[in-house]
Amino acid sequence: TTFFNTSEQAGITAIVSAAAGAVSAGSSLTGTTLSNLMNPNFKISCGIEVENWSKFPLIQPAVRIFAGALSTPPGNILPSKKEAM
Numbered sequence: 001t002t003f004f005n006t007s008e009q010a011g012i013t014a015i016v017s018a019a020a021g022a023v024s025a026g027s028s029l030t031g032t033t034l035s036n037l038m039n040p041n042f043k044i045s046c047g048i049e050v051e052n053w054s055k056f057p058l059i060q061p062a063v064r065i066f067a068g069a070l071s072t073p074p075g076n077i078l079p080s081k082k083e084a085m
Contacts, residue, residue, distance in 0.1 A: 019053045026081035028072065034084045039071045051082040061085075 004012060028037070034047040052058050061074035063085075074085040 023051045026083040028083045049084045052077040055079050
């Protein structure tokens with residue numbers, strides 16, 4: 001189901017395109033990719049990449065693990081950066 005009309009969708013597409021071009025890799029992704037960070041020794045793995053499109057740093061990440069393992073802990077995400085965990 002689409003919630004936006006054609007002109008709204010075009011505007012959203014333009015915003016996403018501009019933001020994606022302005023976001024660069026942060027320290028966790030410098031010289032690597034999300035796929036390379038995931039541990040291949042597990043049957044099931046999950047990689048998360050977060051892009052900060054805001055002018056504010058995303059700080060104080062928190063993780064709760066009830067089962068499994070965490071190989072790449074989350075870190076702060078500066079404005080116009082993307083990080084992986």
